[in-house]
Every structure is written in C-alpha cells, then in structure tokens.
Amino acid sequence: xxxxxxxxxxxxxxxxxxxxxxxxxxxxxxxxxxxxxxxxxxxxxxxxxxxxxxxxxxxxxxxxxxxxxxxxxxxxxxxxxxxxxxxxxxxxxxxxxxxxxxxxxxxxxxxxxxxxxxxxxxxxxxxxxxxxxxxxxxxxxxxxxxxxxxxxxxxxxxxxxxxxxxxxxxxxxxxxxxxxxxxxxxxxxxxxxxxxxxxxxxxxxxxxxxxxxxxxxxxxxxxxxxxxxxxxxxxxxxxxxxxxxxxxxxxxxxxxxxxxxxxxxxxxxxxxxxxxxxxxxxxxxx
Numbered sequence: 044x045x046x047x048x049x050x051x052x053x054x055x056x057x058x059x060x061x062x063x064x065x066x067x068x069x070x071x072x073x074x075x076x077x078x079x080x081x082x083x084x085x086x087x088x089x090x091x092x093x094x095x096x097x098x099x100x101x102x103x104x105x106x107x108x109x110x111x112x113x114x115x116x117x118x119x120x121x122x123x124x125x126x127x128x129x130x131x132x133x134x135x136x137x138x139x140x141x142x143x144x145x146x147x148x149x150x151x152x153x154x155x156x157x158x159x160x161x162x163x164x165x166x167x168x169x170x171x172x173x174x175x176x177x178x179x180x181x182x183x184x185x186x187x188x189x190x191x192x193x194x195x196x197x198x199x200x201x202x203x204x205x206x207x208x209x210x211x212x213x214x215x216x217x218x219x220x221x222x223x224x225x226x227x228x229x230x231x232x233x234x235x236x237x238x239x240x241x242x243x244x245x246x247x248x249x250x251x252x253x254x255x256x257x258x259x260x261x262x263x264x265x266x267x268x269x270x271x272x273x274x275x276x277x278x279x280x281x282x283x284x285x286x287x288x289x290x291x292x293x294x295x296x297x298x299x300x301x302x303x304x305x306x307x308x309x310x311x312x313x314x315x316x317x318x319x320x321x322x323x324x325x326x327x328x329x
Contacts, residue, residue, distance in 0.1 A: 045233075045308040047242060048196065049216070049224035052076040054111060055164070056185045057090050058100040059263070060220060065303035068245040070296050071171075071183050072190035073222050075104045078125075079111060080143060080185040081154050084161040086134045088185070091258045091266075094158055099266035111146075113153060121153045127169055134165055136185065143185075144168055177250025178238075181295025189250045193234045194221040194291035201231040202290070205276040205327070214273045218259040219290055225308050232281075232324055234292040238312040245300030252317055254287035280327035284319035 051060040052073040058081075067074040081089040081097070091097050103112040104125075114120040129144035143165025145151075150164040167184045175181050175189045183190045194216065203213035216224055223242070225234065238249045255277065260270035277288040315321065 045195075045225050045227035045310075047223055047302060047304050047306045047308060048226040049221075050302065050304055051220075051222055051224075053220065054079055054102045054104040055100065055113075056080040056088065057094075057097040058102045059098060060217065061103055065301065067299070067301055068191075068242075068296055069299055070181065070190070072186060072296065075108055076222060077183070077185040078104070078108065078167050079146070080134065080136070080165050080167075081158070081162050082134050082143065082165055084163065086132060086143075088134060088136045089158065089162060091261050092256055094160075095261040095268055096158060096266040098261055098263045100157060113150075115157050118153065118157055121149070123147070123150050123164075125166055127166065129166060131168065132163070132165060137187065141173065141185075142168055142171075175250065175295060177293065177295065179248030179250050179295040179297065181248070181250070181297075189293040190296050191223060191247060191294040192219075192221045192253055192291050193223040193225060193237075193247075193294060194219055195225040195228050195231070195234050197228050197233065198231040198290065201327070202273055202276060205279065206272050209272075209276060211272045211276075214259070215263075217263045218261070218273065219253075219255070220258065220263075221291055223302075227308075231328075232316070232320075235289075235316050235320065236313050237292065237294075237310050238314040239297070240294075240311060241309040243300055243302030243306045244298075245296065245302050246298035247294040248297040249314065250293045250295050252283065252289040252320065253291040253293050254283060254285070255290050259290070280323045281320065282323065283317060285317075289317075289320060
C-alpha cells in the first residue's frame, strides 16, 4: 500500500512551496499551484534556473485565493489582494506565449527589490485554456508542463544512497519541488510505472517522466546553488534516451476532487518504464 505523505503547492512559480494537509485537485492541479508568476519587464518568466534567490521568497495564499502573502528576509512582508481583472499582458514561458494579468506596481516593486532586477507579478487568467501534452493530455496554470508532479520517498532513498557513496551530502525532497510525495512503494521510481490512479476522490493519468533542469541543485532554504548533486548521481542511472535525467513523474488530472495527506494512492493501471530508464535502474539495483 502507498499513501500520500506530503502535499505541496507553489503559489508563485519559482518561489517557495506551501505544505498543506489537504487540497482540492482542480483540472489544473492543486488549488493555488503556480497561479502567479514573476516575469521580466519584457514578459519572460523568471526561474530558479537563472535566479536561485527566488527559492528564499516565502509565499502563502488565502484559502479563497483572494490574498497572496510574500516574505523575504531583509524586506517588509507584503500582502496583496489578487486581482482577477488586472490588465492583460503578454508573457513567455519556455518559448511559448501566454497571457498574464498584471498584479500592480506594489507587487512589481517588491519583487524588483527582492530579485535586484525589474520584475512584474502576473496572475493566471480565469479563462486560461492551456493544453498540456504527454500520454494523457490535460491543462495547467503556470507549471512548466503538466498539472501534477509526483515523487516517492523510495526514489529519494535510492538517490541519496548513490550520493552518499560518492562522499557527497544527501538532498531533501524539496529540491525536486513535487506536488505529491508518496510513501510505501518498496521499489524506487514506481511512480514512473503508474498509468492511472485514484487519490482521495480525484484521479490522475500519466503524462511523462519529469526531466530535470538545474533547479534540483538549488538549496531551497538558502537560495544558493549547491551543484553538481543531485544531477551528477542521477546521470549515472536515470539518464533518459530522450535527453536529460529523470526524477519523478508528471500527471494530468482526469477527475477533479479532494485529497489529503494519508490518503491511499490506489493505482488502477500500470505500465512499463521508458525505454532505457528501466534497464539503467535495474543495473543500479543489481
């Protein structure tokens, strides 16, 4: 049996996450996940890939989504009223154009000071009709690709064993910024094999493995790059034939509902690991 051991949403893309005991799972993922995004003056999204300091920005959102709280050591905390009718602006994420709703000068000034560069804060429009790909299509707010990222503790345990064997420091799960953390699967990377699953009253459909960028090398507490781990160790046994290294699996929401920490992850259909990944994992476990 596998259970949800942690639920996390990230109100502002690239900033800190908020652990919650229960959540509504909408078609676009956990309620409030990546609802907001920081962009440059030209509309390009900001990311820990370029600015790891974003990890130090602590965020919180009211249950109804009406207010966003921002905090950073050295700055006055800020509470802003989310504006679902803010002026629309063109934004770009991973080379693709979207529309964001500007959240005003106060938020822009706060993030500009926090990051040391001209920035604006935008909110996803209510009519946001983004289509996500993968084996199961779906939608998402400002997440990189699909609605939900799932990772298991057994996957992290194996990775940390490999890291320790290299004489390096183990990494916490928050380096991978998952939405759903699962305990109870004895085999690492079981999440790669899940094709459909029920969690609480919601259902997920597998989209693809999660190919990692440089963000897992960022310490989520200090906002500093600590590379080359965990990417270096993942490259030994989790290199995808399609390029990059994989950790965690991405899912689309096929049935909205509610889920809570402690809920069983009821897998209703299984599949096979991506070609290459299964063989490398077997070799690592041998």
